[in-house]
Amino acid sequence: MDPLIVAQTLNFAYAVISLLLVVLGLAVTLGWLGVMNLAHGEFVMLGAYVAVVTERMGWPFWAAIPLTILFCIVLGIVVERLLIRPLYSRPFDLLLATWGLSILIRKIVEAAFGGGYISLTVPVKGSLDILGASYPTYRILIMAFTVALLAMLLAWYFRSSAAARVKAMVGNPMLAQAVGIDTNALARNTFVVGTCLAGLAGVIIAPVTSVNPFLGLDYVINAFFVIIVGGLGSVLGLFAGSGIIGGLDSFVSAILDRTSAFFLVLLIAIFFLWLRPRGLFARN
């Protein structure tokens, strides 16, 4: 089999799966809670900086994962309490407030770390041979990690009653309280989970991207397209959205060029949003 085709196919898979990774957090905050969090990209960026700190401390790369989770729990609790909770009932204002938050976070990071590009040493070097095409091992690992993470989340989502409670709260808040769910606490915890997923994504992608305060901007817009095109709160939609936005970009980049890919993705997004404003797999 032609190694070029194999490699581009792997690129396709990588594009979709890595996009999935950075979107997961938003899938929780926007998809479940309906919180239009424009600072999602900055949460990812903060995760990447946690990885930077870890490396500067001389700790092993993987230590960044528990660290970022700790960090994001605190971050999530504070942000939810101060910014999100007062605005649940005003989604558009929430959009603005989080946009402001994203600027604040960027500038704070710039003040702390400077605006420069930081490179991390890739934790796992070298590449694997797959059907005659050699592919960077770490990217394979990212895919594996994401799939594993996803599997865990889905298992949790479908099994644990916690996920069911979130669904219950979002679908029918009054009855949720009627069965004794503390909706405030549950909403906060859900937001925190979303924040942690964003941070986690940041750590994982840090070694293969340019870590700098503007990192988040690369992701937030596409993340929103993925969620809305896919349909709020739908797992299938999450996959479909990533497939369409990430996959199309990768596919067209492979057969044509990046400019056409960029244009096409935007056009397709517009098209889907226009014909299916509630998304492909909206929760009914």
Next chain:
Amino acid sequence: MSAELFRFDGVSGGYGEAIVVRGVSGTLDTGEVLGITGRNGVGKTTLLNLLLGYLPLRLGSVRLGGLEIGGLRPDRVLRSGISYCPQERIVFDDLGVWENLSLMHPARKPEDLAAYFDIFPRLRERLTQRAGTLSGGERKILSFVRAMAEDLPIAVMDEPTEGVQQENIDHMADLIRAAKAEGKALIVVEQNLAFLEAISDRLMVMDQGRIVLEGRTGEVSRDRIIGHLQV
């Protein structure tokens, strides 16, 4: 001997500016069923919302086992020993039937509720189905079973028989009487007078947000009740 479990005094309130419930009082003892009836829009549901903390009390107090619970958030109230069947949006449509029943009881197994499923076999057939796809009557039954199965000292039910077939209404009545025998107390809001008479120890009739008629079941004159129901 039955002890006072729940009491509310001079409860008033409503939506925004509008006062819908005006100074309603009542008590509930263990193993007792208090039936509340009245026409649409006389404030029955509003009263429940005030008792359970969904609406702010304008006046009055609500006490559970001697503890003031007026002003607490609904989830706190309901975790403190009350289960509740609202009148509308009564099940979690996005969840499966079993998820609806086990939401707060992860450890619960279907066989734990066998007693209910024997009486309402349709539920057992549909355990895995999304509750949103159930018929109106089935939802009512699901909601009813959910509240009964909470095994809390008090159950509050708003129009539990609305749109339920007669035979199932009878089953509900049997279950309530059985639970009562074990000391469960219920507040049931109903327009279905026959059902109410079949289960309740005391009746309250509301009109214009007030209690216009009150007494032990059978002692209050049926004609006067019907006069207020105007059906």
Next chain:
Amino acid sequence: MVYSRAIDILLIVAVLAVPTVLGDLWAYNLSLVYLYAIATLGVGLCWGQAGFLPLGQGMFLGLAAYMSGLGLIHVAGGVWGWLLVVPVVIVPGVLAFVIGLLIFRGRTESGPFFALITLAMTLLAFQIATAWNSVTGGFNGLRNIPDLAGMSDFTDRYYIAGVALILAVAFCMWLIEAPIGVVWRALSQNERRIAFFGYSTATLKAAAFGAAGLLAGFAGFLYAPQQNLVTPTLAGFVVSANLVIWAAVGGRGSAIGPALGAVLVGVLSTELRDGGGFGGGLDALWDFLARFWEAVVAGFFIIVVLFLPNGIAGLFAKLNASLKRLGRLPFRPILAPPVRTEGAAGPPALALSGCRVAAGEVRILNGLTLRLDRAAIYCLIGPNGAGKTSTFNTLSTELRMQEGEIRLDGEVISGAAADTLAAKGIGRKFQIPSVFPNLTIADNLHVALWGTRARLVSLLRPSLRRWDTPLLATLRERFPFLAQRDRIAGDLSHGERQVLELAMALAAEPRLLLLDEPCAGLSHEDTRQVIDAILWAREELGLTVLLIEHDMSLVREIADHVFVMHQGALLAEGDVAAVQADDKVREVYVGMAS
């Protein structure tokens, strides 16, 4: 009026006085800010009035600026350049209107999808502007754009921008005061309800988007010669986002708020960024701000968003209200034209035959068949869950029919949109009173009045706000509180809302009126009043009423004909006595203490 006129003059004088009072520097700084302010006003119209969020206003601003720049370079310069204002303003306006129409058509919502579509469009616009070197000059921009005649120095530029802003604000005030403004605000509160008064909500929203396009076009037209340069950033996402933020900070709901926000934030940013040069101990501060002014501005608008939902303008709400009251002229009503009903006049013939509706496995309507054919009051009764309200929802196509058809005067109307039904003379009152809580009583009634009488264009005529009808006069006699024109519907009691909603339903003067429990939660007196009004309406207007009611005593009193529903189908019909004698009916009401 007198007052506000005086204030208008004051404003204009103040704006024009800036160069002489504050000097060239401020004149120039503000002149660019004013242009942004004009574009921001457009965001205010869409978001603050019609209730949908445009994230792509920059696209229209950029489009206009490039058109203006190219026009001045290649087509017409000097005095003739001013003629370009026509195409440069019209094109973005029309484009926006068409886009809005395409996106909104067939929907009664404007969720996040619209914001994202406009966002995607503005990203596209930026790419095209950057990549299309030959026309736009690419990334470096379209340079050497000549000045407009009379725009040579900073002061001229300021006066032109200032006058433009005054015109734009006036334009917005006019729109917001005009009927269309009232309807926009109503729409933003309850789009579904608006449709039932016969408005095409898609067209209304497209109109708002179009107006925003016009404003962006106007700003863009002046931007090109003012800067002598147009770069892609103008069409980009950041500009679009800023416009939204300014609108929010200033107060999206008011006419002048968005402009105020643009000016305040614009000035704040520039001062923080370039305010340095004092020397002395402050230098360190200014050095810091020069790098971190964005953070300060961000913090500022987070606080405004959190604590001033109505923006800076919200602070002046009370003052302004009282000022308005001072300046108000007495109300001089004019007679509204008759309703434009399509199709036959006189009593409607409505026929439902074999209607089946199911949601999932739930059977809601089960082969329902009804006929209404005379000016009479038909009552729809039956135990809870029998499908009474669902019957209404099926009529108004919120529920999709699997089988059966609905005919009005023999013509099939199943699946027709709410506004079409209203145009055919079908009115509806909802079970939960759905008046427009942020509007005054008068405006609530007007919205009902205009729906079936005015065309979209005539909604621009302020005089429509003086419309009145004999019917309304009578209703005011029966329900005196309706005469309190300026009371906000949100402050009304439950009973008053019920009455207001009924009054609105009647004001539209439909041929067939669907009433869902009009007396639910009313006191005896109110109930009495409402019943009398309904009876009166039947006599006076030859109105046909289909009414859902639980209260049998009412039914006995008013029903000419009763339909009894059970499990989604018609169980029995006839006059009250006949129905009550019916065994099947008694059977159903077993347990309901019949």
Next chain:
Amino acid sequence: MTKRTKSLNLSRRQFVLASGGAAAALASPAFIRDLKAADEFKIAAFIALTGPASLFGPTQKACAELAVEQINAAGGINGREVKLIIADGGVAPGEAAKTAVRLMLRDKVDFFAGSHDSAVRQALVATFKGKTPYVYTPIYEGGECAPNTYVVADTPAQQIGTAIPWLYKKHGLKDCYLVGNDYVWPRVLNEHTKKAVAAAGGSIVGEEYVPLGAPNKFEEIVTRIKAKNPSFVMVTVIGAYNVVFNQTFASFGLDENITRLSALLEENTLLGIGKDNAKGLYGCMSYFESVASPDSEAFKKAYLAKMGDKAPQLSLIGTDIYAGINFAAEVTKKAGSTDAAAVAKAAVDLPFKSAVGTWVMRSNRHVDKTMYMGDASSGKLEVVETFKDVASGETCK
């Protein structure tokens, strides 16, 4: 959203008070400022304090200050002490123009220097209209011939004309693949590259552009390059794109046998790319920190003395403004004033100090300068070749 005040109009009076009042309050300092010492020679430097290029801000600021300190130490300009005003060039063109006007009217700036993107340059040129002399300093695509505007930046001729022939000769390169961002600078550079490659006997096997704002990922492009297997890749993506492209390039193993020339490879970008990904990566510019000329050493010494061990990373974007300000000083001294005609006359063949040596302004208002070939393989840009007195190749009259 659903507040009652939603539908009200803010009374115009309040608006006047609010905006007018605020304006007046904020404006008053402006008057005070105007009365300040008029005999200072004011140089305003537009540098990237905000925006994606803001990482260069600290270096740019330090270099500008250093230049001014040295000029003042040497007696200022025509006896006047030089005052440096820092302005933000990282903003949108319209905003930059606003700042420029303020600097002209409020601070009566005598000379402008700018290290920022070309869009902002166009805005400034359009604002100055030749009234005030302006020197543009960073690497750019060439072609700026506006009156009273001087350019000390590296031009395509200086970068490509020197680097490509040298690389082709040294490594015996053949096929060339072009990757750039989709805007004017990369496209112009690639036109030069195509000529140079053809002249060196090579051929172009691919040309790719990535839109600014498109996701920052290069797997597909790198895979395609790998398939085409060129011996040389010309990289004109910038900033974070430059970092991620080179990282991806290396992690797919292309760095083993393909030579890269990145047109905007300065020390900060290289830090982002990282040592592991820099094998066979070259840059060609008029400044590298590693340049060992006496002037360069002296400059670095002064820079470190000023900034201490917290000194921000030196790079071309930063030292360029140092050269620009020195040019401003020299040309004004020679002209005796900042009168446009006088400056134009004085500028011709004027030598002035840069961070690495002496540059000469020519009559095309561009600079002849020494270019350096930097090899990044070691993770530091080490000078492997020096091209003396390279002409800008610009043709301004």
